Amino acid sequence: MAARNASKGPEHPRLEDVELVTLLSALAEPTRLRIVCMLAEPVGERAWKDIDLPIAQSTLSHHLKILRNAGLVQNRTEGTRCFVSLRTQEVEARFPGLLETVLSCRDH
Amino acid sequence: MAARNASKGPEHPRLEDVELVTLLSALAEPTRLRIVCMLAEPVGERAWKDIDLPIAQSTLSHHLKILRNAGLVQNRTEGTRCFVSLRTQEVEARFPGLLETVLSCRDH
DNA sequence: TTCGATGATCGACGATCATCGAACATTGAC
DNA sequence: GTCAATGTTCGATGATCGTCGATCATCGAA
Structure with a gap:
Protein backbone atom coordinates (compact mmCIF):
# COMPACT_ATOMS: atom_id res chain seq x y z
CA MET A 1 0.00 0.00 0.00
CA ALA A 2 2.71 2.44 0.86
CA ALA A 3 4.64 3.52 -2.14
CA ARG A 4 7.23 0.91 -2.93
CA ASN A 5 10.54 1.66 -4.51
CA ALA A 6 9.60 3.56 -7.54
CA SER A 7 12.94 2.54 -9.04
CA LYS A 8 13.25 -0.98 -10.22
CA ASP A 17 27.41 6.82 4.02
CA VAL A 18 29.27 3.54 4.29
CA GLU A 19 31.37 3.02 7.38
CA LEU A 20 34.65 1.18 7.38
CA VAL A 21 33.34 -1.46 9.77
CA THR A 22 30.42 -2.15 7.47
CA LEU A 23 32.73 -2.75 4.55
CA LEU A 24 35.08 -4.93 6.58
CA SER A 25 32.15 -6.97 7.88
CA ALA A 26 30.96 -7.52 4.36
CA LEU A 27 34.38 -8.79 3.33
CA ALA A 28 34.90 -10.86 6.46
CA GLU A 29 32.92 -13.83 5.26
CA PRO A 30 34.36 -16.53 3.02
CA THR A 31 31.53 -16.70 0.53
CA ARG A 32 31.29 -12.95 0.13
CA LEU A 33 35.03 -12.51 -0.18
CA ARG A 34 34.96 -15.12 -2.89
CA ILE A 35 32.23 -13.29 -4.73
CA VAL A 36 34.18 -10.06 -4.57
CA CYS A 37 37.25 -11.81 -5.92
CA MET A 38 35.18 -13.19 -8.80
CA LEU A 39 33.91 -9.75 -9.63
CA ALA A 40 37.39 -8.31 -9.48
CA GLU A 41 38.49 -10.43 -12.39
CA PRO A 42 39.01 -8.50 -15.61
CA VAL A 43 35.70 -9.77 -16.90
CA GLY A 44 34.11 -6.99 -14.90
CA GLU A 45 30.37 -7.29 -14.92
CA ARG A 46 28.98 -10.70 -14.27
CA ALA A 47 25.59 -12.23 -14.82
CA TRP A 48 23.84 -13.38 -11.69
CA LYS A 49 23.60 -16.91 -12.93
CA ASP A 50 27.31 -17.03 -13.66
CA ILE A 51 28.05 -16.75 -9.99
CA ASP A 52 27.73 -20.40 -9.27
CA LEU A 53 28.60 -21.31 -5.76
CA PRO A 54 27.47 -24.28 -3.71
CA ILE A 55 24.78 -22.29 -1.94
CA ALA A 56 21.07 -21.83 -2.35
CA GLN A 57 19.84 -19.08 -4.59
CA SER A 58 18.24 -17.23 -1.71
CA THR A 59 21.51 -17.34 0.18
CA LEU A 60 23.38 -15.84 -2.74
CA SER A 61 20.79 -13.11 -2.96
CA HIS A 62 21.27 -12.47 0.74
CA HIS A 63 25.04 -12.14 0.40
CA LEU A 64 24.74 -9.85 -2.59
CA LYS A 65 22.42 -7.65 -0.60
CA ILE A 66 25.00 -7.32 2.15
CA LEU A 67 27.67 -6.50 -0.41
CA ARG A 68 25.35 -3.92 -1.94
CA ASN A 69 24.64 -2.34 1.42
CA ALA A 70 28.36 -2.10 2.01
CA GLY A 71 28.71 -0.21 -1.24
CA LEU A 72 30.90 -2.90 -2.72
CA VAL A 73 28.75 -4.10 -5.60
CA GLN A 74 25.98 -2.81 -7.76
CA ASN A 75 23.15 -4.45 -9.63
CA ARG A 76 22.00 -3.68 -13.09
CA THR A 77 18.74 -5.16 -14.23
CA GLU A 78 18.13 -6.00 -17.84
CA GLY A 79 14.80 -7.58 -18.40
CA THR A 80 14.55 -10.51 -16.08
CA ARG A 81 18.31 -10.86 -15.94
CA CYS A 82 20.54 -9.15 -13.48
CA PHE A 83 24.20 -8.23 -13.70
CA VAL A 84 26.52 -7.59 -10.80
CA SER A 85 29.71 -5.59 -10.73
CA LEU A 86 32.13 -4.03 -8.29
CA ARG A 87 31.90 -0.33 -7.55
CA THR A 88 35.65 -0.20 -7.81
CA GLN A 89 36.19 3.48 -8.33
CA GLU A 90 33.72 4.65 -5.73
CA VAL A 91 35.11 2.30 -3.12
CA GLU A 92 38.59 3.48 -4.02
CA ALA A 93 37.57 7.10 -3.55
CA ARG A 94 36.07 6.40 -0.15
CA PHE A 95 38.63 3.89 1.16
CA PRO A 96 41.80 4.45 -0.86
CA GLY A 97 43.76 1.32 -1.54
CA LEU A 98 41.61 -0.88 0.65
CA LEU A 99 39.86 -3.04 -1.88
CA GLU A 100 42.96 -3.49 -3.98
CA THR A 101 45.02 -4.41 -0.94
CA VAL A 102 42.51 -6.95 0.31
CA LEU A 103 42.30 -8.55 -3.10
CA SER A 104 46.04 -8.74 -3.45
CA CYS A 105 46.29 -10.31 0.00
CA ARG A 106 43.76 -12.87 -0.98
CA ASP A 107 45.75 -13.90 -4.02
CA HIS A 108 48.88 -14.15 -1.85
CA MET B 1 44.18 -30.84 36.43
CA ALA B 2 45.20 -31.87 32.98
CA ALA B 3 48.40 -30.16 32.01
CA ARG B 4 47.56 -26.59 31.11
CA ASN B 5 49.71 -24.37 28.98
CA ALA B 6 53.14 -24.84 30.34
CA SER B 7 54.05 -21.41 28.97
CA LYS B 8 52.86 -18.44 30.87
CA ASP B 17 48.49 -19.88 9.84
CA VAL B 18 46.21 -16.86 9.89
CA GLU B 19 43.68 -16.58 7.10
CA LEU B 20 42.63 -13.32 5.57
CA VAL B 21 39.03 -13.81 6.61
CA THR B 22 40.10 -14.30 10.21
CA LEU B 23 41.97 -11.04 10.20
CA LEU B 24 39.14 -9.17 8.52
CA SER B 25 36.64 -10.57 10.99
CA ALA B 26 38.80 -9.41 13.85
CA LEU B 27 38.91 -5.90 12.43
CA ALA B 28 35.24 -5.82 11.50
CA GLU B 29 34.00 -4.92 14.95
CA PRO B 30 33.94 -1.35 16.26
CA THR B 31 35.51 -2.01 19.64
CA ARG B 32 38.29 -4.11 18.24
CA LEU B 33 39.03 -1.69 15.43
CA ARG B 34 39.29 1.01 18.04
CA ILE B 35 41.73 -1.05 20.07
CA VAL B 36 43.89 -1.65 17.03
CA CYS B 37 43.90 2.07 16.27
CA MET B 38 44.98 2.79 19.83
CA LEU B 39 47.83 0.35 19.56
CA ALA B 40 48.88 1.81 16.24
CA GLU B 41 49.67 5.11 17.86
CA PRO B 42 53.37 5.86 18.15
CA VAL B 43 53.28 4.94 21.81
CA GLY B 44 53.59 1.37 20.69
CA GLU B 45 53.18 -1.01 23.58
CA ARG B 46 50.32 -0.32 25.91
CA ALA B 47 49.50 -1.49 29.37
CA TRP B 48 46.32 -3.47 29.67
CA LYS B 49 44.85 -1.04 32.12
CA ASP B 50 45.54 1.87 29.83
CA ILE B 51 43.05 0.51 27.35
CA ASP B 52 40.06 2.02 28.98
CA LEU B 53 36.89 1.52 27.06
CA PRO B 54 33.32 1.49 28.31
CA ILE B 55 33.18 -2.29 28.47
CA ALA B 56 33.58 -4.88 31.17
CA GLN B 57 37.00 -6.30 31.84
CA SER B 58 35.98 -9.74 30.68
CA THR B 59 34.72 -8.29 27.43
CA LEU B 60 38.00 -6.53 26.81
CA SER B 61 39.82 -9.76 27.50
CA HIS B 62 37.56 -11.49 25.04
CA HIS B 63 38.27 -8.96 22.29
CA LEU B 64 41.98 -9.09 22.90
CA LYS B 65 41.85 -12.84 22.57
CA ILE B 66 40.22 -12.55 19.19
CA LEU B 67 42.82 -10.02 18.10
CA ARG B 68 45.54 -12.36 19.31
CA ASN B 69 44.06 -15.31 17.46
CA ALA B 70 44.02 -13.18 14.33
CA GLY B 71 47.72 -12.52 14.77
CA LEU B 72 47.13 -8.81 15.16
CA VAL B 73 48.32 -8.24 18.70
CA GLN B 74 50.64 -9.88 21.17
CA ASN B 75 50.75 -9.97 24.92
CA ARG B 76 53.80 -9.58 27.07
CA THR B 77 53.46 -10.46 30.72
CA GLU B 78 55.53 -8.70 33.32
CA GLY B 79 54.69 -9.84 36.78
CA THR B 80 50.98 -9.41 37.20
CA ARG B 81 50.84 -6.72 34.58
CA CYS B 82 50.31 -7.32 30.92
CA PHE B 83 51.30 -5.24 27.93
CA VAL B 84 49.70 -5.37 24.53
CA SER B 85 51.17 -4.37 21.19
CA LEU B 86 50.55 -4.75 17.49
CA ARG B 87 52.48 -7.36 15.55
CA THR B 88 52.97 -4.77 12.88
CA GLN B 89 55.89 -6.27 10.99
CA GLU B 90 54.61 -9.82 10.98
CA VAL B 91 51.18 -8.75 9.81
CA GLU B 92 52.84 -6.66 7.12
CA ALA B 93 54.86 -9.64 5.95
CA ARG B 94 51.77 -11.82 5.73
CA PHE B 95 49.30 -9.28 4.40
CA PRO B 96 51.33 -6.52 2.78
CA GLY B 97 49.83 -3.09 3.17
CA LEU B 98 46.63 -4.31 4.70
CA LEU B 99 46.93 -3.07 8.25
CA GLU B 100 48.35 0.24 7.19
CA THR B 101 45.61 0.74 4.64
CA VAL B 102 42.84 -0.09 7.06
CA LEU B 103 44.25 2.28 9.63
CA SER B 104 44.61 5.08 7.13
CA CYS B 105 41.02 4.53 6.00
CA ARG B 106 39.86 4.73 9.54
CA ASP B 107 41.53 8.10 10.03
CA HIS B 108 39.94 9.29 6.78
C1' DT C 1 51.75 -18.50 53.76
C1' DT C 2 48.35 -15.31 53.15
C1' DC C 3 46.59 -11.51 50.66
C1' DG C 4 45.49 -8.29 46.86
C1' DA C 5 45.94 -7.29 42.05
C1' DT C 6 45.63 -8.68 37.35
C1' DG C 7 43.86 -11.07 33.39
C1' DA C 8 41.92 -15.35 31.62
C1' DT C 9 38.14 -18.43 31.62
C1' DC C 10 33.35 -20.00 32.45
C1' DG C 11 28.30 -19.94 31.99
C1' DA C 12 24.47 -17.52 30.63
C1' DC C 13 21.79 -14.20 28.07
C1' DG C 14 19.98 -11.85 24.06
C1' DA C 15 21.09 -10.43 19.40
C1' DT C 16 22.77 -11.18 15.01
C1' DC C 17 24.07 -14.22 11.24
C1' DA C 18 24.25 -17.86 7.43
C1' DT C 19 21.44 -20.99 5.54
C1' DC C 20 17.46 -23.06 3.51
C1' DG C 21 12.77 -23.80 1.18
C1' DA C 22 8.65 -21.52 0.03
C1' DA C 23 6.14 -17.71 -1.51
C1' DC C 24 6.16 -13.42 -4.00
C1' DA C 25 6.97 -9.75 -7.71
C1' DT C 26 8.59 -8.54 -12.10
C1' DT C 27 9.59 -9.23 -16.81
C1' DG C 28 9.65 -11.28 -21.52
C1' DA C 29 7.60 -14.72 -24.45
C1' DC C 30 3.72 -17.24 -26.14
C1' DG D 1 -4.09 -13.18 -20.43
C1' DT D 2 -1.11 -17.06 -19.33
C1' DC D 3 3.20 -19.03 -18.56
C1' DA D 4 8.13 -19.69 -17.46
C1' DA D 5 12.28 -17.52 -15.85
C1' DT D 6 14.67 -14.69 -12.59
C1' DG D 7 15.83 -12.62 -8.45
C1' DT D 8 13.93 -10.78 -3.89
C1' DT D 9 11.63 -11.40 0.39
C1' DC D 10 9.74 -14.13 4.17
C1' DG D 11 9.91 -17.48 8.11
C1' DA D 12 12.27 -20.76 10.42
C1' DT D 13 16.49 -23.10 11.94
C1' DG D 14 20.81 -23.65 14.18
C1' DA D 15 25.19 -21.46 14.96
C1' DT D 16 28.00 -17.76 16.25
C1' DC D 17 28.79 -13.37 18.56
C1' DG D 18 29.15 -9.51 22.06
C1' DT D 19 28.27 -8.76 26.57
C1' DC D 20 28.19 -9.43 31.42
C1' DG D 21 29.14 -11.14 36.34
C1' DA D 22 31.43 -14.70 38.74
C1' DT D 23 35.15 -17.64 39.30
C1' DC D 24 39.82 -19.17 38.65
C1' DA D 25 45.01 -19.00 38.12
C1' DT D 26 49.12 -16.53 38.57
C1' DC D 27 52.23 -13.41 40.58
C1' DG D 28 54.35 -9.89 43.84
C1' DA D 29 54.12 -8.08 48.32
C1' DA D 30 53.38 -8.22 53.20
Missing part, protein backbone atom coordinates in the same frame (compact mmCIF):
# COMPACT_ATOMS: atom_id res chain seq x y z
CA GLY A 9 16.40 -2.49 -8.85
CA PRO A 10 17.57 -2.67 -5.27
CA GLU A 11 19.00 0.34 -3.55
CA HIS A 12 22.65 1.29 -3.58
CA PRO A 13 24.02 3.46 -0.79
CA ARG A 14 26.26 6.40 -1.36
CA LEU A 15 29.80 5.45 -0.45
CA GLU A 16 30.01 8.45 1.84
CA GLY B 9 51.07 -16.08 28.56
CA PRO B 10 48.36 -16.82 26.04
CA GLU B 11 49.22 -18.35 22.74
CA HIS B 12 50.10 -16.40 19.63
CA PRO B 13 49.57 -18.00 16.26
CA ARG B 14 52.12 -17.91 13.49
CA LEU B 15 51.00 -15.39 10.91
CA GLU B 16 51.36 -18.03 8.22
